[in-house]
Amino acid sequence: MKNDQSKIIREQAPRSATREHSVPLYLTSSFIFDSAEQGRAIFAEEEEGMVYSRYANPNTTEFINRVCKLEKADTGLAFASGMAAVFASFASFIKSGDHIVSSRAIFGSTHQLITQLFPRWGVTYTYVESSDVEDWEKSIQPNTKIVFLESPSNPGLELFDLEALAKLKNKFPQVIFIIDNCFATPYLQQPLTLGFDISVHSATKYMDGQGRVLGGVAVGKKELIDEMMFFIRHTGPAMSAFNAWTISKSLETLGLRMDRHCDNALALAQALEKTNEIVDVKYPFLSSHPQYELAKKQMKAGGGIVTFEVKGGKERAFRFIDALEMILYTSNLGDSRTIATHPATTTHAKLSDSERADLGIMPGTIRLSVGLEDKEDIINDILQALDKTK
Numbered sequence: 542m543k544n545d546q547s548k549i550i551r552e553q554a555p556r557s558a559t560r561e562h563s564v565p566l567y568l569t570s571s572f573i574f575d576s577a578e579q580g581r582a583i584f585a586e587e588e589e590g591m592v593y594s595r596y597a598n599p600n601t602t603e604f605i606n607r608v609c610k611l612e613k614a615d616t617g618l619a620f621a622s623g624m625a626a627v628f629a630s631f632a633s634f635i636k637s638g639d640h641i642v643s644s645r646a647i648f649g650s651t652h653q654l655i656t657q658l659f660p661r662w663g664v665t666y667t668y669v670e671s672s673d674v675e676d677w678e679k680s681i682q683p684n685t686k687i688v689f690l691e692s693p694s695n696p697g698l699e700l701f702d703l704e705a706l707a708k709l710k711n712k713f714p715q716v717i718f719i720i721d722n723c724f725a726t727p728y729l730q731q732p733l734t735l736g737f738d739i740s741v742h743s744a745t746k747y748m749d750g751q752g753r754v755l756g757g758v759a760v761g762k763k764e765l766i767d768e769m770m771f772f773i774r775h776t777g778p779a780m781s782a783f784n785a786w787t788i789s790k791s792l793e794t795l796g797l798r799m800d801r802h803c804d805n806a807l808a809l810a811q812a813l814e815k816t817n818e819i820v821d822v823k824y825p826f827l828s829s830h831p832q833y834e835l836a837k838k839q840m841k842a843g844g845g846i847v848t849f850e851v852k853g854g855k856e857r858a859f860r861f862i863d864a865l866e867m868i869l870y871t872s873n874l875g876d877s878r879t880i881a882t883h884p885a886t887t888t889h890a891k892l893s894d895s896e897r898a899d900l901g902i903m904p905g906t907i908r909l910s911v912g913l914e915d916k917e918d919i920i921n922d923i924l925q926a927l928d929k930t931k
């Protein structure tokens with residue numbers, strides 16, 4: 542098999558004596574040893590084998606192997622949620638006195654980790670305001686341990702030049718470069734091939750893709766993932782077998798789904814650009830996006846999120862959301878169903894007006910996670926709600 546998609550579909554936990562076709566759900570907390578000697582050898586890591594589902598389980602291993610194929614990674618780890626993966630990718634490496642450099646537009650809970658939790662443990666941080674590589678370079682200090690970012694960002698859809706940033710590793714070999722690649726998915730963007738060390742995901746989003754279960758995953762260089770393994774073995778944020786089984790099956794259709802998400806999202810973004818009811822629409826593969834060239838360079842397509850600002854501020858935004866007929870309001874994304882959210886009063890409600898403005902979040906900003914429905918139905922629902930609330 543040469544094709545990645547074929548390999549991902551065909552990657553499967555070893556077939557059991559029952560000769561099943563589709564992978565079974567391995568609901569077992571532990572695994573037996575054939576002999577006392579085998580138990581000793583597996584614990585001594587002289588022989589490979591499953592021990593306990595907090596460390597590994599056939600379902601989580603299959604899920605990880607599939608993500609590794611998608612991301613072109615050596616190895617990886619599965620987590621109970623995206624935040625468990627993000628937390629472990631920091632906590633496995635930092636110690637008191639270390640420093641983190643991060644982009645400012647990051648997932649809300651990641652922002653809380655960096656600004657509230659890690660400072661309690663003596664870890665400081667610098668948020669970089671721009672996507673200019675020189676500004677990132679200037680922010681790196683002798684005690685910087687981790688450079689972290691999300692690209693495209695949430696909800697502003699700002700990009701960072703991953704290849705140019707990863708080149709900073711030549712100057713700062715002590716720094717670990719980590720990306721939260723959740724918005725792009727490994728189907729659209731493969732940061733490890735551009736020089737990043739670790740890629741983390743909320744598998745809750747596009748990987749499951751159907752809004753059912755929580756999950757997280759981190760993949761990357763073997764020596765770093767091994768260090769993370771020590772952390773998760775002893776702290777226990779492991780993904781459940783059920784969630785791994787569910788999400789692993791979903792990965793078989795990730796590419797198909799992402800093609801449709803992206804196609805629908807681009808069509809919607811183009812339709813929005815033509816209306817008079819919008820101040821601004823952001824989508825990485827719109828030629829009006831300030832980083833359109835970069836988007837084409839490092840992403841296969843623009844992703845499933847479209848962010849736009851309605852005329853009339855918060856009051857109009859609320860009426861617009863309430864006027865949607867098919868599209869529902871819920872704080873998830875990456876679902877087969879289109880979802881609308883109002884970042885200023887939900888995910889980013891705790892920030893001040895000026896902090897929100899820095900992230901491109903205005904009172905009239907709507908974030909749309911474009912689903913897999915027919916694109917005409919999605920566009921028509923948005924246009925009728927805009928029309929009704931003029």
Ligand SMILES: *Cc1c(COP(=O)(O)O)cnc(C)c1O
Pocket residue numbers: 622623624625627648691695721723724742743744745746755756757
């Ligand atoms: C949702 C999300 C997370 C957190 O993932 P959970 O699975 O909800 O814990 C982290 N990063 C990004 C970019 C997300 O969208």
